[in-house]
Amino acid sequence: MxxxxxxxxxxxxLAAALAGWIDAVVGGGGLLLLPALLIGFPNLAPTYALGTNKAVAITGTSIAAVTYARRTRLDPALAARLAGLALLSAGGGALFASAVNKEILQPLIMVVLLGVAAFVVWKPRFGTEATGREVTRKRRLLALAVAGIGVAFYDGLIGPGTGTFLVISLVAILHLDMLTASATAKVVNVGTNLGALLVFGAAGTVLWKLAAGMAAFNMAGGWIGAHMAVRKGSGFVRAVLLVVVTALVLRLAYDQWWS
Known part of the structure; x- marks a missing residue:
């Protein structure tokens, strides 16, 4: 190291602890943790930051996933299918991580995030409660394609905002409330983190000793965040979602035009 x-x-x-809390509530902890690693090791190849980020994030996400599974109406079969597919897709994304063109990717992500924020503000009841509508087989397949393949591939490729994208896609496609969507997203996120970590670990781009120390703080943040989300409900998750989306857009804009 x-x-x-x-x-x-x-x-x-400390950054790992706060990232764990953010990830547990609504996702997007990579917004904080990945830049922190890049700043802490300015002369290191970005793939080391990506790999170490995954080694840290998987611990907090796992703790949050277990907490949610015990306390929410999680569909374990659907979550398991999504996570299994996400593991493979995120591993594929990690294989291409060194070829990422940030100049093209970041503006696209900002446009998507701004659209997400506008939609959540425009639809104040979006995700505050489950619609009760039956989830058809077509919608389940769409969720597998969008969350299990598309978002998971992005997580392996670059990462920040993955949890946020997962929550939004699960609410929109499967008509889940924010709390249940966040719970499901945590299980899927364990799969994406594991898939990417296996690739980065095999390539030797993980700072394992540093990751071990940061992981303890990330787990603590994830445990606290998951308990807060379950206790406060979907309205709290929705509010945090808007804050995280805004922060993601500002961070990406800074990286693109002012850094």
């Missing part, structure tokens, strides 16, 4: 000061380690661990 490269030389790193104690101050930097402490700051990265």
């Amino acid at each position: 490269p030389d790193i000061s104690l101050t930097t380690v402490v700051l990265l661990c």
